[in-house]
Amino acid sequence: MLQQGKSPLLFEIFYECKTTKARAGRMALVHHHVNTPVFMPVGTQGTLKGLLPQQLEQLDCQIILGNTYHLGTRPGINILEKAGGLHKFMNWKRALLTDSGGFQMVSLLELAKITEEGVKFKSPYNESDCMLTPEHSIQIQNIIGADIMMQLDDVVKTTTTGPRVEEAMHRTIRWLDRCLKAHQRLNEQSIFPIVQGGLDSKLRSECANQLIKREVNGYAVGGLSGGESKNDFWKMVHLTTNILPKNKPRYLMGVGFATDLIICSALGIDMFDCVFPTRTARFGCALVRTGQLNLRQIQYRKDMRPIDESCECSTCKIHTRAYLHHIVTVETVACHLLSVHNIAFQMKLMKDIRQSIQEQRFPEFIQQYMLDLFPNKEYPSWIVDALETVNVTLL
Amino acid sequence: MKFTTNSIKSCAARIGLLTEFERIPNSTFETPLVLVYTKGGCVPHLTKDVFKMLTSSPQMLSVSLSSTYLMQETMKDCNINFANFVGMKEYINFLTIHDPASTTPSGFREPGIIPLWTRCGKYAITVDKYMDIIETFKPDMYVALCDGDTNIDSSRKRISKSVESSMTFFEQCFIKHSSSEALKSSEILGAIEGGYDKDARTVSINYLKTKPLIGYVIDGLHNNGSHVKDIPSKQIKDIIEHTINLLPTEKLKVSMGCWNPLTVLELIELGVDIFDTTYPYVITENLEALTFLCDRDNCNNMGHIISFTEGRYADDFSPICSHCECLTCKNHTKAYLHHLCNVKELLGKVLLMIHNVHQYLEFFKIIRENIKRDTLDDYKKKINLKFKQNNVIQAEEEFTCTKDTKLTSL
Numbered sequence: 192m193l194q195q196g197k198s199p200l201l202f203e204i205f206y207e208c209k210t211t212k213a214r215a216g217r218m219a220l221v222h223h224h225v226n227t228p229v230f231m232p233v234g235t236q237g238t239l240k241g242l243l244p245q246q247l248e249q250l251d252c253q254i255i256l257g258n259t260y261h262l263g264t265r266p267g268i269n270i271l272e273k274a275g276g277l278h279k280f281m282n283w284k285r286a287l288l289t290d291s292g293g294f295q296m297v298s299l300l301e302l303a304k305i306t307e308e309g310v311k312f313k314s315p316y317n318e319s320d321c322m323l324t325p326e327h328s329i330q331i332q333n334i335i336g337a338d339i340m341m342q343l344d345d346v347v348k349t350t351t352t353g354p355r356v357e358e359a360m361h362r363t364i365r366w367l368d369r370c371l372k373a374h375q376r377l378n379e380q381s382i383f384p385i386v387q388g389g390l391d392s393k394l395r396s397e398c399a400n401q402l403i404k405r406e407v408n409g410y411a412v413g414g415l416s417g418g419e420s421k422n423d424f425w426k427m428v429h430l431t432t433n434i435l436p437k438n439k440p441r442y443l444m445g446v447g448f449a450t451d452l453i454i455c456s457a458l459g460i461d462m463f464d465c466v467f468p469t470r471t472a473r474f475g476c477a478l479v480r481t482g483q484l485n486l487r488q489i490q491y492r493k494d495m496r497p498i499d500e501s502c503e504c505s506t507c508k509i510h511t512r513a514y515l516h517h518i519v520t521v522e523t524v525a526c527h528l529l530s531v532h533n534i535a536f537q538m539k540l541m542k543d544i545r546q547s548i549q550e551q552r553f554p555e556f557i558q559q560y561m562l563d564l565f566p567n568k569e570y571p572s573w574i575v576d577a578l579e580t581v582n583v584t585l586l
Numbered sequence: 587m588k589f590t591t592n593s594i595k596s597c598a599a600r601i602g603l604l605t606e607f608e609r610i611p612n613s614t615f616e617t618p619l620v621l622v623y624t625k626g627g628c629v630p631h632l633t634k635d636v637f638k639m640l641t642s643s644p645q646m647l648s649v650s651l652s653s654t655y656l657m658q659e660t661m662k663d664c665n666i667n668f669a670n671f672v673g674m675k676e677y678i679n680f681l682t683i684h685d686p687a688s689t690t691p692s693g694f695r696e697p698g699i700i701p702l703w704t705r706c707g708k709y710a711i712t713v714d715k716y717m718d719i720i721e722t723f724k725p726d727m728y729v730a731l732c733d734g735d736t737n738i739d740s741s742r743k744r745i746s747k748s749v750e751s752s753m754t755f756f757e758q759c760f761i762k763h764s765s766s767e768a769l770k771s772s773e774i775l776g777a778i779e780g781g782y783d784k785d786a787r788t789v790s791i792n793y794l795k796t797k798p799l800i801g802y803v804i805d806g807l808h809n810n811g812s813h814v815k816d817i818p819s820k821q822i823k824d825i826i827e828h829t830i831n832l833l834p835t836e837k838l839k840v841s842m843g844c845w846n847p848l849t850v851l852e853l854i855e856l857g858v859d860i861f862d863t864t865y866p867y868v869i870t871e872n873l874e875a876l877t878f879l880c881d882r883d884n885c886n887n888m889g890h891i892i893s894f895t896e897g898r899y900a901d902d903f904s905p906i907c908s909h910c911e912c913l914t915c916k917n918h919t920k921a922y923l924h925h926l927c928n929v930k931e932l933l934g935k936v937l938l939m940i941h942n943v944h945q946y947l948e949f950f951k952i953i954r955e956n957i958k959r960d961t962l963d964d965y966k967k968k969i970n971l972k973f974k975q976n977n978v979i980q981a982e983e984e985f986t987c988t989k990d991t992k993l994t995s996l
Contacts, residue, residue, distance in 0.1 A: 237925060241932030243636065244917070266900065266925040273901055274921060282917050493660050505635045509673040513664065514627065517657045521705065523932055524628040531633065 801838025
């Protein structure tokens with residue numbers, strides 16, 4: 192560790208899977224510790240879709256996400272600064288992570304243009320020209336005060352090919368250095384660089400090799416989960432985790448489907464985030480081990496079972512599928528009940544993953560999980576291939 | 587179920603006690619009581635675990651058939667009562683026909699039926715259908731089928747029709763209720779109709795007061811919905827007084843709807859025992875927080891309500907009320923609430939609902955204490971002042987606005 196002051200992130204690996212690249216450990220952050228591998232629910236605008244901080248604690252969430260672009264727009268940096276940061280503003284006492292704002296800008300704003308200086312865009316409110324530079328992104332994130340911040344990266348569509356991918360990769364490295372230089376709260380917050388390089392192994396490797404030369408507390412894998420083939424996806428993850436140092440946490444951005452969480456944990460990823468569990472809840476869908484139940488469907492009208500008999504969440508303890516069927520998309524409570532269940536589902540899955548790594552039975556856990564999901568053993572080839580590379584053969 | 591009151595004078599504020607509920611024998615409720623408004627089986631915006639954070643005391647829930655009608659087929663086929671189906675079995679429930687929070691469309695009458703408005707449209711409810719539903723729901727208390735489609739503007743003919751058909755509905759419901767094995771643990775209440783016509787009220791009361799009932803719902807004064815909060819107390823005072831004077835003193839009197847707190851106090855002074863939390867729900871839907879309980883001496887809230895659509899709370903890092911003990915005020919600031927309302931996040935209404943329902947439950951606690959101490963009149967004056975204060979502030983703001991416009995036009 193560094194000599195200067197205390198580190199805002201201490202990562203300890205407690206158990207390593209003897210077969211796969213998976214590891215189970217713990218990050219000590221300023222606001223809270225986080226057991227890894229971890230799934231981080233997304234609370235875009237300083238709130239997690241209708242749930243109270245108390246409920247999130249009951250669900251055992253140790254870290255949640257905030258989106259810099261949204262927070263910077265509303266309530267705005269002045270308010271957050273006056274509040275003393277996002278933790279105080281939303282009264283969340285555990286850990287927080289913020290993105291750089293760049294991804295949202297490029298995906299939400301049609302007129303965003305990337306230059307060497309930063310992301311140029313028109314304000315959605317008054318049409319004025321704005322510029323988000325790496326320095327500005329870190330300045331905002333320093334005010335928000337999350338335990339982990341993301342560097343501003345040059346985002347290109349995952350499926351983009353050609354020189355633009357290479358340009359973005361190099362620019363991401365240059366922007367990282369500007370971000371690190373701008374960072375003002377070294378003892379409280381950590382910046383994670385983001386490995387880019389599209390679906391090109393050479394560019395990915397080069398990017399990762401450049402980034403690991405910087406003095407940072409953890410790394411993110413970006414630019415994936417954007418419509419690429421699963422085959423390309425897992426190979427990029429595998430290749431990147433092979434390069435990244437073992438003793439630092441690795442965060443795979445925007446990934447949250449159960450299968451992906453399991454496979455990428457096996458490939459050595461420690462942190463995940465995704466809007467999917469809470470977004471799908473708003474559409475009336477409940478996550479179960481075999482996929483999801485769309486509770487709007489008429490087949491649940493008289494189904495007196497809970498969503499999942501083995502689930503310990505308050506929704507499953509109190510309510511039936513039939514009742515939920517009658518209130519989904521009608522009462523906001525339905526949305527809250529499904530969010531509670533879906534987050535509980537993600538938390539339980541990660542806990543099972545951690546525990547099986549700890550007990551040296553992660554490969555068996557994977558085998559059983561996949562068999563339950565594909566009882567006729569018609570496993571998609573990408574799953575078979577990805578698991579083969581980490582020495583797991585499906586049953 | 588049993589209702590007892592020490593009151594001997596009719597048309598006076600009184601303390602009563604509801605006890606001996608068949609389904610939950612150790613539940614007791616003191617009146618004046620406020621029922622917690624539910625929609626679709628839940629307290630709006632609050633999951634059961636959050637509702638339990640809001641209050642750990644026993645509560646009685648008001649349930650409207652219009653928001654739950656579509657569940658009855660499932661409940662019937664699965665042979666499960668309402669309290670169990672919606673997962674609220676530890677709470678006593680009281681079933682009404684219409685949703686007090688949304689305006690019941692007027693008209694669409696046919697002989698022998700009551701139009702029931704659900705989110706999937708209108709259903710024609712006959713007595714047979716109604717009692718069939720009641721046997722499925724097995725509510726702890728419910729109101730007999732009635733035609734309450736009258737208000738201040740109703741014609742004499744409409745009023746007499748509503749009284750007449752409500753008597754017929756009651757007669758038939760009561761026969762079925764009395765012989766029903768399934769409804770042994772349920773109490774039926776009669777609805778007093780008659781709009782604002784004293785003669786018609788008298789007819790309705792004379793018919794119902796001979797029946798062996800635990801109490802009555804004073805119905806037919808409005809068509810539900812949020813505008814009920816704007817009905818001035820003086821509009822209803824006379825007719826309520828007339829009604830209660832004619833009803834047996836010892837019986838329970840219920841008045842549902844979005845009455846504002848001042849009207850609630852008036853009605854309590856006239857001897858009404860049971861209300862519901864439609865008002866704090868409607869206030870929540872308007873992105874407002876109740877502040878009428880705030881003590882004037884040490885609180886900045888001058889008026890009875892604050893609205894989070896107003897920009898002035900954007901950087902106000904104090905709670906809604908520094909003396910409020912609710913989960914929202916203990917944990918969150920006005921600035922955060924303003925942000926949540928501004929970006930239309932679901933948590934905004936969750937937090938407002940927690941505060942507003944908490945305030946209303948407290949309001950009723952304070953009312954009961956004041957009745958016991960015989961100080962309700964003083965308390966009423968104090969609350970009245972809070973409401974006047976808001977009007978003064980509003981008037982001042984309007985004045986400033988007009989001044990500003992004048993300045994700019996100059």
